[in-house]
Amino acid sequence: MSLVRLPPEVRRGVRDVAPLLIGVAPFGLVAGAAAIDAGLTPLQAVGLSVVVFAGASQLAAIDLLGSNAELLVVVLTGVVINLRMLMYSASIAPHFRALRSAWKSICAYVLTDQAYALSIARYTDAEAELDPRERRRYYLAVGVSLWIVWQCCTVLGIVVGARVPDSWGLAFAVPLVFLSLLIPAITTKPKAIAALVGGGVAVAGDVFAVPLDLGLILGGLAGVLAGVVADTVLATSTREREPGGGH
Amino acid sequence: MAAEYGPLGVWGAIVALGVLTFGIRASFIHLFGRIDEVPDRAMHALQFVPPAVFAALVAPAFVAPTGSIAVVGNERLLAGLVAAAVTWYLDDVFATIVAGMATLWLLRFGL
Numbered sequence: 512m513s514l515v516r517l518p519p520e521v522r523r524g525v526r527d528v529a530p531l532l533i534g535v536a537p538f539g540l541v542a543g544a545a546a547i548d549a550g551l552t553p554l555q556a557v558g559l560s561v562v563v564f565a566g567a568s569q570l571a572a573i574d575l576l577g578s579n580a581e582l583l584v585v586v587l588t589g590v591v592i593n594l595r596m597l598m599y600s601a602s603i604a605p606h607f608r609a610l611r612s613a614w615k616s617i618c619a620y621v622l623t624d625q626a627y628a629l630s631i632a633r634y635t636d637a638e639a640e641l642d643p644r645e646r647r648r649y650y651l652a653v654g655v656s657l658w659i660v661w662q663c664c665t666v667l668g669i670v671v672g673a674r675v676p677d678s679w680g681l682a683f684a685v686p687l688v689f690l691s692l693l694i695p696a697i698t699t700k701p702k703a704i705a706a707l708v709g710g711g712v713a714v715a716g717d718v719f720a721v722p723l724d725l726g727l728i729l730g731g732l733a734g735v736l737a738g739v740v741a742d743t744v745l746a747t748s749t750r751e752r753e754p755g756g757g758h
Numbered sequence: 759m760a761a762e763y764g765p766l767g768v769w770g771a772i773v774a775l776g777v778l779t780f781g782i783r784a785s786f787i788h789l790f791g792r793i794d795e796v797p798d799r800a801m802h803a804l805q806f807v808p809p810a811v812f813a814a815l816v817a818p819a820f821v822a823p824t825g826s827i828a829v830v831g832n833e834r835l836l837a838g839l840v841a842a843a844v845t846w847y848l849d850d851v852f853a854t855i856v857a858g859m860a861t862l863w864l865l866r867f868g869l
Contacts, residue, residue, distance in 0.1 A: 550760035607787050
């Protein structure tokens with residue numbers, strides 16, 4: 512491989528992202544297979560992966576399209592899921608400040624959970640001290656690697672998914688992917704409460720047949736609200752338990 | 759099925775979601791310097807989006823796959839619990855999918 516002649520930060524980025532690609536691959540396969548399963552054409556399935564390029568929102572959109580939800584609800588649900596990327600955008604923005612506008616747009620397009628997490632860790636590594644160009648190289652090495660693997664796996668999923676009989680219940684892989692995202696996301700007590708309330712409200716929405724498939728959005732919003740409240744209450748009670756605080 | 763939306767419906771949703779998602783991603787990257795003040799409380803609340811939304815996506819598919827809460831004879835709930843245990847111990851997407859699907863198929867075809 513000519514990997515050796517690439518700039519050091521590109522090599523470093525590819526090396527750092529490699530183990531994550533193994534985790535992204537099955538997720539991409541499911542995104543392709545589930546899209547076909549839900550009745551999207553192969554071109555629409557590829558279009559979704561290229562245009563949106565955000566796995567969790569793609570799977571939720573596919574799920575809703577498969578059950579004939581209102582298109583506005585499909586879009587809104589995806590947007591709610593992707594709102595977390597506002598946080599990444601705000602956090603990584605200072606590092607991209609010196610880039611030209613076109614580079615900023617490219618960086619924004621490939622912003623994902625994984626690209627954000629790896630890059631921010633690299634940028635805040637005190638020993639690295641990267642200049643703006645090195646930062647861009649590292650970030651794009653990670654982001655573009657993820658992009659390529661995602662698109663290839665979507666196509667593979669489309670080809671495979673079209674050949675699997677319906678009775679195999681391939682659509683069930685979608686909640687399984689979300690499950691594998693959910694469990695590592697519960698890192699604190701308020702986040703656990705956010706998950707419980709979010710899941711509970713969404714189930715209630717399904718059981719009571721909330722119109723327009725809004726159960727997911729309502730669950731998400733209720734969960735976020737519960738998390739904020741729980742966080743505030745827990746922080747207050749901790750402060751009361753340690754009067755003076757000793758800080 | 760998605761085919762019932764007509765030719766432009768699905769594409770409209772794909773493009774709209776894509777444009778809005780790009781807007782979310784590009785927001786601060788492009789505006790940094792123009793807005794210095796990131797509203798702290800809003801950012802703080804966003805950390806609860808992943809657990810809340812992922813749980814809202816998972817729970818109905820396991821607990822109420824046909825629109826009403828089912829525990830007895832609910833193969834998806836059992837498959838989900840097995841998959842949850844696998845995620846907990848291995849934290850691996852592929853292993854989670856394999857464990858969940860294998861359990862579902864075992865309950866459906868094997869028993």
